[in-house]
Amino acid sequence: MDFRTQAEAARTASRQLATLTRDAKDSALGAMADALAAAEPDLLAANERDVATAQGEGISGSLIDRLRLDRSRVAGMVQGLRDVAALADPVGDAVRGWRLGNGVEVRQVRVPFGVVGIIYESRPNVTADAAGLCLKSGNAALLRGSSTAIESNKVTIAALRSGLERSGIDVNAVSLVEGDRSVTSEMMTARGLVDVLIPRGGAGLINAVVEGSKVPVIETGTGNCHLFVDASADHEKALKILVNAKVQRPGVCNAVETLLVHRDTAPEFLPKALHALTEAGVTMHGTPEVCGFSASVVPAGEDEFDAEYLSLDIAVTVVGDLAEAIDHIRAHTTGHSETIVTESRANADRFVAEIDAAAVLVNASSRFIDGGEFGFGAEIGISTQKLHARGPMGLTELTSSKYILSGEGQIRG
């Protein structure tokens, strides 16, 4: 099936989805979960073929790890669908409402986008997650996964569609977009066929979609997150937050990548920080001033302050004051999550007011900037753009709105 035909079928399916009750959607999610659970042996076999092909192509260890499914990961995919069923349905929620002077009733209500395109990399669990979130929010999903995961994705989609079919829902509510790179371009230029595109993956993928798309895009993910330890910081809190934000899961976008330390507290704080990070297996990449505090700090290149390491590494610098910290963050931020550790209310307020990011934290770990932690259930990504959604995106962020005006023949004077 060519992409246009597939997208038109998704559009048709989206009309049914838009008017489904929550009960109908939740019951379909249950059927999809059941079908996926039943397909486990097929899915694991298909995934083995994907992994073998990837290994044959010399693909690296961490990519193979993301690609590989086991029984526990499949169980996670199945449970993810059931968890989405348990979440509230945003469709039909009233955003606001009022009456015009002449009595016309105005209501703004949440409605699905229609057709959502998701372009993502090798993790095959995204296929089930994204399908579930789109279905629950009343959107048809066009899923463009990586060719690396094609066998796993095909089995997953077939199972999900059989669950839809059993629930009396148009199976084109969820489809896998196959084909070579030209299909990705077709998705990005399909104005009127695709309502929103969401890229999920590394910076390269996201930039390519943001730069190339004529369809509205929600930009997700890159996080060069900073942690500023102010002069007044409680060192115990600062160390706990630093280690947690760097080490708890270094490969994700809300992990901290740069540490800024106020010069007044650096002589006392930096040796402790270095010790704690070294214990946790982290390498500090410091400016010459930071290197002066210990021989075990590696000298950092200037461009390391723009790096998203996604590993057990952290760039470190010393700043003269809060203003200098804010300036540094402004120059290097990706607008994801920025943290201050301080006991000064004035400095906390100024940091919060002046830092322009999806999330600003005071005395808490940036690892909390996450849909699951926020109570959104599964998340479709973390938006780092300012339009539509900013920060963790749950079901509500997968909806648009519609004004409904109801009158008795009123006209404009």
Place this chain on the structure above:
Amino acid sequence: MDFRTQAEAARTASRQLATLTRDAKDSALGAMADALAAAEPDLLAANERDVATAQGEGISGSLIDRLRLDRSRVAGMVQGLRDVAALADPVGDAVRGWRLGNGVEVRQVRVPFGVVGIIYESRPNVTADAAGLCLKSGNAALLRGSSTAIESNKVTIAALRSGLERSGIDVNAVSLVEGDRSVTSEMMTARGLVDVLIPRGGAGLINAVVEGSKVPVIETGTGNCHLFVDASADHEKALKILVNAKVQRPGVCNAVETLLVHRDTAPEFLPKALHALTEAGVTMHGTPEVCGFSASVVPAGEDEFDAEYLSLDIAVTVVGDLAEAIDHIRAHTTGHSETIVTESRANADRFVAEIDAAAVLVNASSRFIDGGEFGFGAEIGISTQKLHARGPMGLTELTSSKYILSGEGQIRG
């Protein structure tokens, strides 16, 4: 000043704007209004030069009309700034807030976008309107007006900036983007410098910006609005709404462009509609079936059902039932405002549920789909996209949001 320097200056100004109190912004809007009122003679003289140049270039009457300022239009621009001062400030409004299980406080608050680029056509009043709305919402404005209005725009911007200066606000909060077409391309590719682009004008301009921009765009405006007269419609209401929606101001995007009439009521309704429209100076462009009702209906070409006439013309067709009306609208809608006139609750509900548009109306004129009518004060446009804002956009729609997390050293387990 080249565009990049100008955009960076706007970014710097946006940092001051983001933290201004409502009082400071309202007082600046007052000073801008005063300065613009004082500049009236200069502005009218500059506008005369623009009009003379345009006439010399053989530009048509309706464009000249949009370009021309008189004392009453200038007074409208001045009053517009004062009206914006009277509107509530959306910045800092809490969108939602809760506590995580571990006590971390989460707040989502409205913040300005930062730098908003507006690309618009010849109406010089947009310059003051857009500057006022951006200032009140805490955004720096990069205003790319038409070269046709360049002299008028320069005088307007100079007056607005003198008002800003007198209020102690960075004058780069408002700037006019000058230069040839390549500057428009620079605006559209200025990711990171411009947060949002809003095109205001005809379909050609809007499409060019939506297709060409790498910066997030809010698509505004084109309205091929339909009015469906159902079998059960009250003819008196239907005629009143039809004439109002077509005639009250035919050149705007919320005017009705296509009339669909249920076949069961066509023999009775169409002659009355034709009479009322003819009285109002409107030409009906009908399908052969519609032409059968009267010799004075002009035969419509199929592509007329995709036309936004923006004039005293209307395309007319007869449909067999509600489903056919919905199918026709789906095939031709621009997603702006769609109306049903019906006395059937079931048909009203089905129309509202199944029509995918920024606004759906039951028994009311589509002319109400307007920021002013909605009580938003001045509007920056009517969004016909689904991302971020849909329908009339007021000050709230010119903001993004930011999550603020406040803790006492909490870390993720």
